[in-house]
Amino acid sequence: MNRSASRTARRLLGTLAFGLALLAAPAAASGATGQSVSSADCLTQVLSTPFVSWLDFANYTMPDGASFEGGAAGWQLDDGATVVDDNEPFHVHGAGDSNALRLPHGSSAVSTPICIGLGHPTLRLFARSNTALPLSTLRVDVRFRDLAGKQRSLPVGVVLPGSRWQPTLPMPVVVNLLTLVTGPTDVTLGFTPVGPATWWIDDVYVDPKARD
Numbered sequence: 001m002n003r004s005a006s007r008t009a010r011r012l013l014g015t016l017a018f019g020l021a022l023l024a025a026p027a028a029a030s031g032a033t034g035q036s037v038s039s040a041d042c043l044t045q046v047l048s049t050p051f052v053s054w055l056d057f058a059n060y061t062m063p064d065g066a067s068f069e070g071g072a073a074g075w076q077l078d079d080g081a082t083v084v085d086d087n088e089p090f091h092v093h094g095a096g097d098s099n100a101l102r103l104p105h106g107s108s109a110v111s112t113p114i115c116i117g118l119g120h121p122t123l124r125l126f127a128r129s130n131t132a133l134p135l136s137t138l139r140v141d142v143r144f145r146d147l148a149g150k151q152r153s154l155p156v157g158v159v160l161p162g163s164r165w166q167p168t169l170p171m172p173v174v175v176n177l178l179t180l181v182t183g184p185t186d187v188t189l190g191f192t193p194v195g196p197a198t199w200w201i202d203d204v205y206v207d208p209k210a211r212d
Protein backbone atom coordinates (compact mmCIF):
# COMPACT_ATOMS: atom_id res chain seq x y z
CA MET A 1 0.00 0.00 0.00
CA ASN A 2 1.52 3.40 -0.96
CA ARG A 3 1.60 6.37 1.46
CA SER A 4 -1.48 8.08 -0.09
CA ALA A 5 -3.53 4.90 0.04
CA SER A 6 -2.46 4.35 3.65
CA ARG A 7 -3.59 7.87 4.64
CA THR A 8 -6.96 7.29 2.94
CA ALA A 9 -7.38 3.98 4.76
CA ARG A 10 -6.58 5.62 8.13
CA ARG A 11 -9.12 8.40 7.43
CA LEU A 12 -11.79 5.83 6.55
CA LEU A 13 -11.05 3.82 9.69
CA GLY A 14 -11.18 7.01 11.77
CA THR A 15 -14.54 7.99 10.25
CA LEU A 16 -15.89 4.50 10.84
CA ALA A 17 -14.74 4.50 14.47
CA PHE A 18 -16.31 7.95 15.01
CA GLY A 19 -19.57 6.75 13.50
CA LEU A 20 -19.62 3.65 15.67
CA ALA A 21 -18.92 5.77 18.73
CA LEU A 22 -21.90 7.98 17.89
CA LEU A 23 -24.09 4.92 17.47
CA ALA A 24 -22.88 3.48 20.75
CA ALA A 25 -23.27 6.69 22.77
CA PRO A 26 -27.05 6.59 23.28
CA ALA A 27 -26.95 2.95 24.31
CA ALA A 28 -24.22 3.62 26.84
CA ALA A 29 -26.09 6.59 28.29
CA SER A 30 -29.27 4.56 28.45
CA GLY A 31 -27.58 1.75 30.25
CA ALA A 32 -26.31 4.15 32.88
CA THR A 33 -29.83 5.11 33.87
CA GLY A 34 -31.21 1.61 33.74
CA GLN A 35 -34.52 2.82 32.31
CA SER A 36 -34.12 2.94 28.55
CA VAL A 37 -34.38 -0.18 26.45
CA SER A 38 -32.86 -1.35 23.21
CA SER A 39 -34.63 -0.38 20.01
CA ALA A 40 -34.99 -4.12 19.34
CA ASP A 41 -37.48 -4.29 22.23
CA CYS A 42 -39.68 -1.80 20.37
CA LEU A 43 -39.21 -3.61 17.08
CA THR A 44 -40.66 -6.86 18.41
CA GLN A 45 -44.00 -5.24 19.11
CA VAL A 46 -47.06 -6.54 17.27
CA LEU A 47 -48.60 -3.69 15.30
CA SER A 48 -52.09 -3.16 13.92
CA THR A 49 -54.20 -0.36 12.47
CA PRO A 50 -57.22 -0.14 14.81
CA PHE A 51 -58.21 3.43 13.86
CA VAL A 52 -58.57 3.02 10.10
CA SER A 53 -62.32 3.70 10.38
CA TRP A 54 -61.37 7.17 11.60
CA LEU A 55 -58.91 7.70 8.72
CA ASP A 56 -55.95 7.13 11.03
CA PHE A 57 -53.73 4.65 9.19
CA ALA A 58 -50.90 4.65 11.76
CA ASN A 59 -49.59 1.41 13.23
CA TYR A 60 -50.36 0.96 16.89
CA THR A 61 -49.48 -1.50 19.60
CA MET A 62 -51.16 -2.13 22.94
CA PRO A 63 -49.74 -2.31 26.47
CA ASP A 64 -50.43 -5.69 28.08
CA GLY A 65 -53.94 -5.83 29.46
CA ALA A 66 -55.11 -2.64 27.75
CA SER A 67 -58.21 -4.29 26.26
CA PHE A 68 -59.21 -5.25 29.83
CA GLU A 69 -60.45 -8.63 28.68
CA GLY A 70 -60.47 -10.94 31.67
CA GLY A 71 -59.07 -8.25 33.97
CA ALA A 72 -56.21 -5.80 33.95
CA ALA A 73 -53.23 -7.98 34.82
CA GLY A 74 -50.18 -5.88 35.60
CA TRP A 75 -52.10 -2.63 35.79
CA GLN A 76 -52.17 -0.59 38.98
CA LEU A 77 -55.82 0.14 39.82
CA ASP A 78 -56.47 2.45 42.79
CA ASP A 79 -59.44 3.82 44.74
CA GLY A 80 -62.26 2.09 42.92
CA ALA A 81 -60.90 1.62 39.41
CA THR A 82 -62.19 -1.75 38.26
CA VAL A 83 -62.78 -3.88 35.18
CA VAL A 84 -66.50 -4.14 34.30
CA ASP A 85 -68.79 -5.72 31.73
CA ASP A 86 -68.72 -3.19 28.91
CA ASN A 87 -66.73 -2.62 25.74
CA GLU A 88 -66.14 0.06 23.17
CA PRO A 89 -68.80 -0.73 20.53
CA PHE A 90 -66.45 -0.72 17.53
CA HIS A 91 -64.59 -3.83 18.75
CA VAL A 92 -61.33 -2.78 17.10
CA HIS A 93 -59.37 -5.21 19.28
CA GLY A 94 -61.64 -8.24 19.13
CA ALA A 95 -65.18 -8.99 18.00
CA GLY A 96 -65.93 -10.94 21.16
CA ASP A 97 -64.45 -8.44 23.63
CA SER A 98 -66.72 -7.56 26.53
CA ASN A 99 -64.73 -5.71 29.21
CA ALA A 100 -63.68 -2.12 29.88
CA LEU A 101 -62.10 -0.22 32.77
CA ARG A 102 -64.39 1.89 34.97
CA LEU A 103 -62.80 4.92 36.63
CA PRO A 104 -65.01 6.66 39.20
CA HIS A 105 -64.23 10.07 40.69
CA GLY A 106 -61.13 9.80 42.89
CA SER A 107 -59.78 6.67 41.22
CA SER A 108 -56.76 6.21 38.98
CA ALA A 109 -55.12 3.57 36.82
CA VAL A 110 -51.58 3.02 35.56
CA SER A 111 -50.83 0.76 32.60
CA THR A 112 -48.26 -1.96 32.20
CA PRO A 113 -44.95 -0.76 30.66
CA ILE A 114 -44.80 -0.14 26.94
CA CYS A 115 -41.74 0.62 24.82
CA ILE A 116 -41.81 3.83 22.78
CA GLY A 117 -39.27 5.30 20.42
CA LEU A 118 -38.33 8.94 20.02
CA GLY A 119 -39.88 9.50 16.60
CA HIS A 120 -43.33 10.88 17.14
CA PRO A 121 -45.07 8.41 19.46
CA THR A 122 -48.72 9.01 20.20
CA LEU A 123 -51.37 7.27 22.25
CA ARG A 124 -55.04 6.86 21.55
CA LEU A 125 -57.88 5.10 23.32
CA PHE A 126 -61.65 4.80 23.55
CA ALA A 127 -63.47 6.58 26.34
CA ARG A 128 -66.85 7.72 27.58
CA SER A 129 -68.17 9.42 30.71
CA ASN A 130 -71.47 9.46 32.59
CA THR A 131 -71.83 13.21 32.30
CA ALA A 132 -70.94 15.78 29.70
CA LEU A 133 -70.28 18.50 32.25
CA PRO A 134 -67.32 20.50 30.92
CA LEU A 135 -65.60 20.49 34.31
CA SER A 136 -65.19 16.74 34.09
CA THR A 137 -62.19 15.50 32.11
CA LEU A 138 -59.88 12.51 32.04
CA ARG A 139 -56.21 13.36 32.45
CA VAL A 140 -53.66 11.14 30.69
CA ASP A 141 -50.06 11.08 31.91
CA VAL A 142 -46.92 9.37 30.72
CA ARG A 143 -44.66 8.04 33.47
CA PHE A 144 -40.99 7.24 33.02
CA ARG A 145 -37.54 7.54 34.55
CA ASP A 146 -35.46 10.51 33.40
CA LEU A 147 -31.73 10.62 32.71
CA ALA A 148 -31.01 10.87 36.45
CA GLY A 149 -33.15 7.81 37.18
CA LYS A 150 -35.88 9.93 38.78
CA GLN A 151 -39.48 8.81 38.32
CA ARG A 152 -41.44 11.46 36.43
CA SER A 153 -45.03 11.92 35.39
CA LEU A 154 -46.01 14.38 32.70
CA PRO A 155 -49.47 15.15 31.33
CA VAL A 156 -49.84 14.37 27.65
CA GLY A 157 -53.54 14.90 27.07
CA VAL A 158 -57.02 15.54 28.37
CA VAL A 159 -60.12 13.64 27.22
CA LEU A 160 -63.25 15.77 27.06
CA PRO A 161 -66.46 14.30 28.47
CA GLY A 162 -69.07 12.56 26.36
CA SER A 163 -71.66 9.90 27.10
CA ARG A 164 -71.02 7.86 23.95
CA TRP A 165 -67.94 5.73 23.31
CA GLN A 166 -65.58 7.57 20.98
CA PRO A 167 -61.91 7.30 20.07
CA THR A 168 -59.88 10.12 21.55
CA LEU A 169 -57.69 12.29 19.39
CA PRO A 170 -54.10 11.05 19.08
CA MET A 171 -52.07 12.44 21.98
CA PRO A 172 -48.41 13.24 21.26
CA VAL A 173 -46.04 11.78 23.81
CA VAL A 174 -42.58 12.70 22.63
CA VAL A 175 -42.90 16.46 23.08
CA ASN A 176 -42.30 16.02 26.77
CA LEU A 177 -39.70 13.29 26.51
CA LEU A 178 -37.13 14.48 23.99
CA THR A 179 -34.97 16.28 26.52
CA LEU A 180 -35.39 13.69 29.25
CA VAL A 181 -34.49 10.33 27.74
CA THR A 182 -31.93 9.26 25.19
CA GLY A 183 -33.52 6.46 23.23
CA PRO A 184 -36.37 3.97 23.10
CA THR A 185 -37.70 3.67 26.61
CA ASP A 186 -40.34 1.92 28.67
CA VAL A 187 -43.15 4.15 29.88
CA THR A 188 -46.40 3.57 31.70
CA LEU A 189 -49.62 5.48 31.09
CA GLY A 190 -51.70 7.05 33.84
CA PHE A 191 -55.45 7.75 33.69
CA THR A 192 -57.09 10.00 36.29
CA PRO A 193 -60.62 11.45 36.29
CA VAL A 194 -60.68 15.18 37.04
CA GLY A 195 -64.06 16.40 38.27
CA PRO A 196 -67.15 14.47 39.33
CA ALA A 197 -67.69 12.23 36.29
CA THR A 198 -67.21 8.48 36.15
CA TRP A 199 -65.23 7.32 33.12
CA TRP A 200 -64.94 4.12 31.13
CA ILE A 201 -61.88 3.48 28.97
CA ASP A 202 -61.02 0.62 26.64
CA ASP A 203 -58.51 -0.45 23.98
CA VAL A 204 -55.61 1.81 24.86
CA TYR A 205 -53.15 1.92 21.96
CA VAL A 206 -49.70 3.45 21.47
CA ASP A 207 -48.11 4.31 18.15
CA PRO A 208 -44.50 3.74 19.23
CA LYS A 209 -42.82 5.01 16.02
CA ALA A 210 -39.78 2.99 17.00
CA ARG A 211 -38.91 2.62 13.36
CA ASP A 212 -38.15 6.32 12.81
Ligand SMILES: [Ca+2]
Nearest residue numbers: 067097099202
Ligand atom coordinates in the same frame (compact mmCIF):
# COMPACT_ATOMS: atom_id res chain seq x y z
CA1 LIG B 1 -62.34 -4.42 25.94
